[in-house]
Amino acid sequence: MGIKIVHYINQFYGGIGGEDKADYAPEKISGVKGPGMGLQAAFGDKATISSTIICGDSYFNENIDVATGLILEMIKEDKPDVFVAGPAFNAGRYGVACGAVCKAVSENLNIPVVTGMYIENPGADMYKKDAYMIETANSAAGMKDALAKIAALALKFGEGQAIGTPESEGYMPRGVRRNIFCEDRGAKRAVDMLIQKLKGEEIITEYPMPVFDRVEPAKPVVDVRKAKIAIVSSGGPVPKGNPDHIEASSASKFGKYSIAGIDDLNPENGQTAHGGYDPVYANQDLDRVIPVDILREMEKNGEIGSLHDFYYSTVGNGTSVNNSKKFAAEIAKDLIDSNVDAVILTST
């Protein structure tokens, strides 16, 4: 008998519907659906997808425990050899669902699990240690390649073959180290590597260091009494009425707002656009988020050189790292053009 697979997909790929059907409770159907067809084709006659489980992305993420329990029961009935979820590409809730289900299946049913998603999918960082996760493109344009890799890895599990390295199989490193025997001793390998490096050849380290994206502290300002200070904030401060309609969460933009001639913020000239915290206090007095009143006084008293006549603002609530980086790079450019010396950045 061939290898038996159960496949998990979301409401969209299951043909149930889009965002309006995201609260769809888990359902099991027999055979394949949506991307399962391509997956089955990649398996050929070596494996069979016995059932497909479809669940709405919001339903899963809002009811993780209940949904996981229901799905586990559905999988258990089939007694599959391997469980496959997704691929989820860059769909965040779908990625989290694939990762969470894989983790539960692996821990509770002791069945090998394979899923796939884009490296920046939040589900990747959350669950890549709990599941074999094929790294996919960020959209379904990469479906064919993703399914081929998922199928190949799932077959290896089903056939009981040894699983290769992350590079050779295409899955994300899980932080697992395995002892292996090498032809040469460590000292020779190290010297060989050094020679390769000296020759300018590419070397592959045996122990990659973790990546910490850190920025060295910038040099301090010599004398703030001569410095031009700018205000930047992720707390969503905006002029009254939020003229650029900065979103209360998952901001797609930042604003640049003039405070020329403004010595104090009040309910007439400022408010917050930020969702997720009680805005009452910021709306009463926006100096509580960006200290314009104090910095203006300090400017008059000569405690700082000057206050830049614009502040830059976005909403930090749920805003992607990529967007934040992009906003900050544009803000930095403007700060350079404005001869700013140092920045006070406030967050709520």
Add this chain to the structure above:
Amino acid sequence: MVKEIERAGFPVVHMCTVVPISLTVGANRIIPTVAIPYPLGNPAMNLTDEKELRRKLVKKALKALETPITEQTVF
């Protein structure tokens, strides 16, 4: 954002309430503030005291901008 602006060469002082997040994202000069909805104020105080509190925090921030550091520092 702190990191990207600092990457461009500016000393940045991050004034925020949840210091562990600031440390995780990689801010280098950090001033712990009052509360999430009002980092630089306190609605329970009268206006004079509240402004004095804000002045102290801003002064601390300016001092941080003048301070040479080699690693993440909570002032």
